[in-house]
Amino acid sequence: xxxDTLFLANKSDIILSGIGTTEAAFASxxxxxxxxxxxxxxxxxxxxxxxxxxxxxxxINSDINKKVVGVxxxxxxxxxxxxxxxxxxxxxxxxxxxxxGKFVNVLIxxxxxxxxxxxxxx
Numbered sequence: 001x002x003x004d005t006l007f008l009a010n011k012s013d014i015i016l017s018g019i020g021t022t023e024a025a026f027a028s029x030x031x032x033x034x035x036x037x038x039x040x041x042x043x044x045x046x047x048x049x050x051x052x053x054x055x056x057x058x059x060i061n062s063d064i065n066k067k068v069v070g071v072x073x074x075x076x077x078x079x080x081x082x083x084x085x086x087x088x089x090x091x092x093x094x095x096x097x098x099x100x101g102k103f104v105n106v107l108i109x110x111x112x113x114x115x116x117x118x119x120x121x122x
Contacts, residue, residue, distance in 0.1 A: 056099020
């Protein structure tokens with residue numbers, strides 16, 4: 001079942017995702033050691049597709065990014081429409097990093113969040 005799902009995902013031309021902040025995504029005790037030892041020291045701000053990154057869209061050098069089960073990131077980056085839905089001023093840095101890293105090329109958000117993202121670009 002998983003194999004069939006991943007096979008079909010590799011042929012997709014649209015992907016829809018949310019964008020998480022490192023604090024929210026890695027709050028579980030299972031991933032908390034990565035937050036302290038890898039993510040915070042490397043200024044991770046967000047995660048998408050199971051990968052953590054900084055505000056410039058650079059992937060964090062961490063084992064957590066190597067343990068993702070799913071479609072590989074190279075395949076995802078070749079998908080024509082990479083759509084993310086995310087809102088909230090607290091997610092602005094994570095959204096900006098996702099955009100800079102080209103993890104997303106279509107963003108659905110609200111006005112306040114968009115203004116906060118733009119203010120971070122100055």
